[in-house]
Amino acid sequence: MLILKLGGSVVTHKEKPFTPHAENITRLAAEIAEADAQPLVVVHGGGSYGHPVATEYRIAEGYREPTQLTGFSKTHQAMVDLNGIIVRRLLDAGVPAFAVSPSSFIATEGGRITGIDLHVVERLIESGLVPVLYGDAVTDTSQGFAILSGDQLAVRLATGLGADRVVLGSDVDGVYTNDPKLDSDARLIEELSLSSRGGEAKIGDALNTDVTGGMQGKVAEAAEAVEAGIEVLLVNATVDGRVKAALRGENVIGTVLKR
Numbered sequence: 102m103l104i105l106k107l108g109g110s111v112v113t114h115k116e117k118p119f120t121p122h123a124e125n126i127t128r129l130a131a132e133i134a135e136a137d138a139q140p141l142v143v144v145h146g147g148g149s150y151g152h153p154v155a156t157e158y159r160i161a162e163g164y165r166e167p168t169q170l171t172g173f174s175k176t177h178q179a180m181v182d183l184n185g186i187i188v189r190r191l192l193d194a195g196v197p198a199f200a201v202s203p204s205s206f207i208a209t210e211g212g213r214i215t216g217i218d219l220h221v222v223e224r225l226i227e228s229g230l231v232p233v234l235y236g237d238a239v240t241d242t243s244q245g246f247a248i249l250s251g252d253q254l255a256v257r258l259a260t261g262l263g264a265d266r267v268v269l270g271s272d273v274d275g276v277y278t279n280d281p282k283l284d285s286d287a288r289l290i291e292e293l294s295l296s297s298r299g300g301e302a303k304i305g306d307a308l309n310t311d312v313t314g315g316m317q318g319k320v321a322e323a324a325e326a327v328e329a330g331i332e333v334l335l336v337n338a339t340v341d342g343r344v345k346a347a348l349r350g351e352n353v354i355g356t357v358l359k360r
């Protein structure tokens with residue numbers, strides 16, 4: 102079983118609020134169809150849909166005042182809208198995609214998923230469908246509500262469903278020796294041992310308004326899956342063919358995370 106996370110910087114134009122990256126979404130839908138890797142679960146990030154709204158209403162900080170309630174709903178609704186676009190493109194490409202709303206069955210405690218009942222997701226997978234979930238605004242037992250990142254969700258789905266591999270697609274090739282957006286001499290690390298993290302790798306924060314943590318957060322989240330023996334591969338999903346190759350288990354430019 103494979104879990105594919107498509108970052109918000111891949112599926113949206115991050116600098117333009119509420120703008121899907123139609124070209125990337127269409128291409129990736131075709132790559133997913135051509136890879137024909139089943140069972141598969143797709144998770145996508147928020148990009149210029151979820152994040153600007155979550156930031157405006159300070160949703161990640163939890164409930165503070167009543168005006169945040171509409172913001173909580175608007176954040177979720179923005180993600181529903183983006184999910185609708187992605188699911189429709191997948192269906193157009195012939196992938197039996199099925200939208201699953203994380204906030205309707207997942208709550209967090211202090212921003213972390215505690216219990217999660219994957220029964221329905223498992224049933225969908227067994228039926229041959231490709232569940233498509235997303236980072237979402239969720240209820241939280243200690244702070245009222247929280248933002249659940251697509252990365253945390255993808256990793257939790259991987260451990261809970263017993264996945265073989267997680268492919269995390271972003272707009273960079275993988276983990277670099279320095280932030281490639283700031284340093285043109287930065288070198289890609291093809292294999293990153295999590296135990297030596299902080300040594301060679303200086304993982305830059307993503308240069309954007311994400312409320313959930315950029316590349317640093319991605320690697321930290323992935324550690325749970327790596328510890329569970331699941332292969333985690335970071336690839337650049339904005340480059341033609343990389344996601345398809347990663348889904349097929351072929352050699353591809355990227356970073357493999359190791360224990």
Ligand code: IP8
Pocket residue numbers: 109145146147148151152155176177180235236237238248249250251252311312313314
């Ligand atoms: O973009 C968070 O998911 P991410 C989505 O994967 C929202 O961090 C609702 C901001």
